[in-house]
Amino acid sequence: MEHQRCYIYELPKTEERSPKRQRTNRYNAQAQLPERLQTYRELWAQQEERIQEQDTLEKADSAVQGKIVNFISASSSMPDERKSVIPTGLIVAGPSIASHGPFFERLGRSIKEDAGSAYVVLTSGECPNLKTLLKNLIKKATSRVDDDDEDDLDRPATSSKHGPKLLNYDLGHIQEWNKRNRVSSIVVALQDSEAFDAGLLVDMIDLFHSWLDRLPFVLLFGIATSAESFEDRLSGNSLRYLEGEKFDVTQSDDIIEKLFSATVASTHVRLRIGPNISRRMLDRQKDHVQNTQDFCDGLKYAYMSHFYASYPSLFLKEDIAFKDLSPDAFEAVRNLPSFRQWVEKKLEQGQAQEVRSLLNSNEYMFEQVMLHIKSSQQALSTLSHAAQVLSNTREALQMSPKVRLSSIWTRAASGELSNSPLLRETMLCIKKIPSDKLVLLLAAMQQLEGDYFSMDISLLQKEIDKLLQTNDTNAPLRTQHDVRNDNLRTTVVAQKVLLSKHKAALSEQDKAYSDLVGRFYDKLEAYFDSAFIDPRTLFLSEVLVYDLKSPHTEVFQPKPRFAIERALASPHDYLGCDCCTGVDGNEAALSATQPATAIVYQMYLESGTLINVSDLWSAFNAIAGDGDEENESKTMAIFQRALAELKYLGLVKPSRKKTDHITKIMWKGL
Amino acid sequence: MVSTKRRRDDDDTDEGTPRKLRARITEEPPDEYEPFEAQTPSRKGRAQQLAENGTPRSILKKTGLANGIHINGTPKSARKLVFETPTKPTKDETPDGTPTIVRNADRSARRKSNRRILERALNGAESEDEALEEGDILAEQILAEEEEEEEDEVVEQAQQAAAQEPIPVPETPTKRGRGRPKGSGKVKKPRSPTPPTELPPHEEYFWQNRPGGTKTSNNTLSAQSLLNHDEYFQAMQSYRDRHEPEMQFLLELHSRAYDQWIFELDEGFNICLYGYGSKRTITEDLTARLYHHLLEQVPYTATKKTPRIVVINGYSAGTTIKDILTTIASAAVPTNVKMPNQPTALLDFLLEYLSNNPSSHPVPVVINSIDSPYLRKSPNPTMLARLASHPCINLICTADTPNFPLLWDVGLKTQYKFLFHDTTTFAPYDAEIDAVETVNDLLGRSGRRMGGRDGVGFVLRSLPENARELFRILVMEQLTLSFVDGGGLGEDEDIPATPRSKKVPQTKHVVSESSQGVEYRVLYHKAVEAFVCSSEVGFRTLLKEFHDHQMIESRKDAMGTERLWVPFRQEELEGLAEDLAGDAF
Incomplete structure (x- = not known):
């Protein structure tokens, strides 16, 4: 089977015992797996719903798509009028190339539905030259099956009816097709316009322009850089044939932000991802310009890992009953670090009796767990909400630098936010807030008022309204901390200049206003203080927050080269055998017991760019051979195999500089 | 070829004795007087030698400079002057009546520099660092020779010692350093033989890729040491991995x-x-x-x-x-x-x-x-x-x-x-790789693919007479070419004397890498002359058979001419030629 190219798997005859039996008597980490997976599916379905509705994928671009569709229908609405320019949409889709494909696909769907146009997407890969571009265009537009045998059947018919037969890159095909279908316009979208040859674009535009009297073309260009740089690439002549309009697509950064607040930083989430993992996911988005799909995948995998690997995750199941649980589940909870912390705290407080019953009674444990899951979830939601409040506050105050909600949340979740400079700065700003801004801020906050943010905003609003009514000047009210209420006084005493600050005398209104702001400030500070806890100190935080970086990083950001280099450079790391740790305590020394490829690889690392195979062989024979002439062929065989493996892994290539030499092409760790 | 041969003869007769003589000189450097006395009883010889060092040597020096490697020529001619008659210095150098040595030296210098330029053009990238290296060597040589003028006797001793050593193959640019007098080594920066350790990866890359950085030995694997498929599988069958x-x-x-x-x-x-x-x-x-x-x-x-x-x-x-x-x-x-x-x-x-x-x-x-x-x-x-x-x-x-x-x-x-x-498994890539084949490819021994000489014999036996004849012509031509290449470049006597010494295949391989093989046209004409085929179609048909069995390979060289060759190394080629000539098939 191993030398066959492709085949359908068939069970080997000999294998009678099903591997299922081995599973049942193995470790019980798999216990109640189906229930956990069930819970996972429920939770993920909720998240997916949120993603769908929040999304982004449909919703975020819908505005832009609507505009584009309107543009297309507007440009095709006057078919009788003879057009002299091709209507062109420049779609600035941003640098995340991965999301362009899905975007154009969705765009195509809405264009076909709403504008009644034909829609063809072309990518640079399939259009190396004008001829291929046209062929592809015709093929896609007319959805003609381009099979050679069918062509033969079609041709006599077409040629007899319409005179000479058309070449397969003649736009006449489209014209003919258009006669039958009567579309209002033919939209040609070039998904990655930067990758197209500039000359090809010019040719294409010229050609389309010359057909414009017969075919209603509309061009769409996907642009990853900027519309200006796109224009620079075209000649003035072809630009004259185009009538452009620019559309800015929502950038994936913003979409990610929305997704993040919906799926992670929202108050309704039952399982959250932790700060480490969310930081990683966000960094990956930023560094590798990935798309929203990837973010969702990462989130999904975090959920999967949580429920697959952790037994106590079962407690997240909605209305779980005591009878559904095996004693193992409680045992698992008792082993959680957060349980230990909690119990130790209880012991310090002298509640030994309670601790005893927690350890002994599963029923009591169950009650407590249920209780704490609720309260911890409440705390986490409050934290998320507070992050949202902080973010909105900063936005309302128009503070710079702009800090995204995702990073605020991540910092909050890692317990860094209380007493952080970011928070202090924001609070300071609130202290000095003038009345006009306060009104805006309160308005913004009113939307967030709810279970997790119970400040009486409306009361404050009433008060400030009252104050403002009495304010007869145009200037906004200021607090005592406002810089404008300070004035600097210079006095010269004994030829020395003394600078001193003095509070200007405050008006009655300002005093009242200062008092109001002071109260607001105190309340807000108290709220933030209570909300920004360190979630890791919560009991059952392991169940409610998934923050293990281990499978996540490796699974999404593998380091295959590092893995292979490590396997070859220190095989002991993988094999864990006793024999390969090095000779006489010297770790660097090559021992004969290492796998042959590892020995050859380490000699390879030591050598220069050119390697003499004959010398390599004698070195290898000195290490791995036993000095016996008769066994030399065996040593040679494993040497040959090792060398062939290095070649297969792409580490060496033949050299033509000298006989029996090979060239090194990879440097470890480079 | 005639001229080179004759020169070689001359050298042989001339140098019959002085070689031994010089050996003795180097053995006892402090007292160099006596050996001369054995040849020339008076002290004239020594005086003369000193006198000669002034003028004629400088000419030779110039040629030595021009081609950069001709240094071993220098002591030779100086030696010669010692035991010729001192009265007619111009004739001394020309035993046949013409100043052959000087002319030869000049001609070979021009020829060599031309060839080197050509080589560089053909080999492209790889000679760029060589060019660098060459410049260094030239500079070093000039320095060395200036010193030489000053302390001439001592250096001459050293040169003699150098000339005495078996000089391997001076015509490849990489080995040019060998011809340099050993005594001038002091100009060279002392380089530690052990590479620096603990370099960060990028530094290591540049260290290992520095121009002229890597010196590897010229050892080659003998044809027997690599296993073929049968031997490989046999050896592998008994092999148990200890892990x-x-x-x-x-x-x-x-x-x-x-x-x-x-x-x-x-x-x-x-x-x-x-x-x-x-x-x-x-x-x-x-x-x-x-x-x-x-x-x-x-x-x-x-x-x-x-x-x-x-x-x-x-x-x-x-x-x-x-x-x-x-x-x-x-x-x-x-x-x-x-x-x-x-x-x-x-x-x-x-x-x-x-x-x-x-x-x-x-x-x-x-x-x-x-x-x-x-x-x-x-x-x-x-x-x-x-x-x-x-x-x-x-x-x-x-x-x-x-x-x-x-x-x-x-x-x-x-x-x-x-x-x-x-999923690191450490399992061998048994199905993925054909180890024997990969290694042969890696070492450019694809000829081993069809079972070496025996395999060729097997195929040839099943082919008609004229196919065998054509293959014989190709093998002979290829061998001749390699000899011409080797003989024309290596001016030493060792090539005809010991044609199967270890160095010959190397020389051949290095030199002819770019112009390896027989030109298609040439082979065709030879084949027509030998009545192997009468038309190009027939010729092609015969070649195709060889191609199918991977017995020959073809490539367009830098000039665009198609070249054909049998992908075997020198020894195997010779064996093949013997088989073909001896009617083994």
Whole structure:
């Protein structure tokens, strides 16, 4: 089977015992797996719903798509009028190339539905030259099956009816097709316009322009850089044939932000991802310009890992009953670090009796767990909400630098936010807030008022309204901390200049206003203080927050080269055998017991760019051979195999500089 | 060739005695007087030698400078003057009446510099660092010679010593350093023989790639030491890896993750396994596990139906995307549906069919070595990505090379939706690699592919007489060419004297790398002359037979002329020639 190219798997005859039996008597980490997976599916379905509705994928671009569709229908609405320019949409889709494909696909769907146009997407890969571009265009537009045998059947018919037969890159095909279908316009979208040859674009535009009297073309260009740089690439002549309009697509950064607040930083989430993992996911988005799909995948995998690997995750199941649980589940909870912390705290407080019953009674444990899951979830939601409040506050105050909600949340979740400079700065700003801004801020906050943010905003609003009514000047009210209420006084005493600050005398209104702001400030500070806890100190935080970086990083950001280099450079790391740790305590020394490829690889690392195979062989024979002439062929065989493996892994290539030499092409760790 | 031969004869007669003489001189450097006295009883010889050092040597020095390597010529001529009659210095140098040595030296200098320029043009990149090196050497030589003038006797001693040493093959640029007098070594910067350790990777790269940095020995593997397929498999059969239990343990570790992987597949991800070692065992086990897993599910329980899992061995030669698609189609689409022929159309059809008729579970597709050279080529990754992105396809693949993620850009990577797992197994790549073949390719010994000399003999025996004759001509021509190459360049006497010494094949190989083989035209004419064939068509037919058996190779050289050669090394070629001439076939 191993030398066959492709085949359908068939069970080997000999294998009678099903591997299922081995599973049942193995470790019980798999216990109640189906229930956990069930819970996972429920939770993920909720998240997916949120993603769908929040999304982004449909919703975020819908505005832009609507505009584009309107543009297309507007440009095709006057078919009788003879057009002299091709209507062109420049779609600035941003640098995340991965999301362009899905975007154009969705765009195509809405264009076909709403504008009644034909829609063809072309990518640079399939259009190396004008001829291929046209062929592809015709093929896609007319959805003609381009099979050679069918062509033969079609041709006599077409040629007899319409005179000479058309070449397969003649736009006449489209014209003919258009006669039958009567579309209002033919939209040609070039998904990655930067990758197209500039000359090809010019040719294409010229050609389309010359057909414009017969075919209603509309061009769409996907642009990853900027519309200006796109224009620079075209000649003035072809630009004259185009009538452009620019559309800015929502950038994936913003979409990610929305997704993040919906799926992670929202108050309704039952399982959250932790700060480490969310930081990683966000960094990956930023560094590798990935798309929203990837973010969702990462989130999904975090959920999967949580429920697959952790037994106590079962407690997240909605209305779980005591009878559904095996004693193992409680045992698992008792082993959680957060349980230990909690119990130790209880012991310090002298509640030994309670601790005893927690350890002994599963029923009591169950009650407590249920209780704490609720309260911890409440705390986490409050934290998320507070992050949202902080973010909105900063936005309302128009503070710079702009800090995204995702990073605020991540910092909050890692317990860094209380007493952080970011928070202090924001609070300071609130202290000095003038009345006009306060009104805006309160308005913004009113939307967030709810279970997790119970400040009486409306009361404050009433008060400030009252104050403002009495304010007869145009200037906004200021607090005592406002810089404008300070004035600097210079006095010269004994030829020395003394600078001193003095509070200007405050008006009655300002005093009242200062008092109001002071109260607001105190309340807000108290709220933030209570909300920004360190979630890791919560009991059952392991169940409610998934923050293990281990499978996540490796699974999404593998380091295959590092893995292979490590396997070859220190095989002991993988094999864990006793024999390969090095000779006489010297770790660097090559021992004969290492796998042959590892020995050859380490000699390879030591050598220069050119390697003499004959010398390599004698070195290898000195290490791995036993000095016996008769066994030399065996040593040679494993040497040959090792060398062939290095070649297969792409580490060496033949050299033509000298006989029996090979060239090194990879440097470890480079 | 006549002139070189004669010169060689001259050298032989001239140097018969002085060689030994010089040997003695070097043995006892402090007292160099006596050996001269044995030749020339008066002290005239010594005085003369000193006198001669002034003028005629400078001429030779110039030539030595011009070609940069002709230094061993210098002491020779100086020696000669010692025991010729002092009265006629111009005639002294020309035993035949013409100043051959000077002229030869000049001519060979021009010839050599021309050849070097040509060589550099042909070899391109590799000689660039040589050029650098050359400059250094030249500078060093000039310095060395200036010093030489000052302390002339001592250096001359050293030069004699140098000339006395067997000079290997001075015409390759890399070895030019050898001809330099050993005494001038003090100009050279002392270089420590051990490379610096603990360099960061990038520094190590530059250190190892510095111009003229690597000096490797000229040792070659003897033809017998490499194993052929039979020997290899025989040796491998008795070989037991001492890490067998550890490898088993690794496999066992990985096998614990199978259920997790199946869960991941169920959730719509695809799986990519990487790491050192063949991963076929793992995919096989995983496939079996998946098979049982599917067998327990709805459409298969209590029925005779079995799940269909597609397995593709990407490493096996000539795997195409079409094979893959057809196999998948055969698993997913009923046989009575007519499918398009073109791969792209087939893919479209397949994806559309799967969207319209989703099966109860996604079709599992296992691809071993998705990064194999056959699946790496341009449209394949894109098409596989489209396939993998479909929810009705579950892709499990393995990747062997360390840099495989470079195959996919961000867009493709998103489409693949891979989860990567490190599955280092340390298992040998038995099915993936043909070790013997790979090593032969690596060392440029593809001629061994068809069983070496015996294999050629076997093929030739089955061919008609004139084919054998043509092959004989080709082999003879190739041998002659290599001798001419070697003989024309190596001016020493050692080539005709010991043609099978170790150095000859090396010389040949290095020199003729770019102009290796016999020109197509030349061979054709030779063949016509020998009545092997009468037309080019016939000639081509004969050659094709050789090509089919991989007995000859052809390449266009830098000038665009086609060259043919038999891919064997010198020794084997000679053996072949003997066989052919001796009617062994």
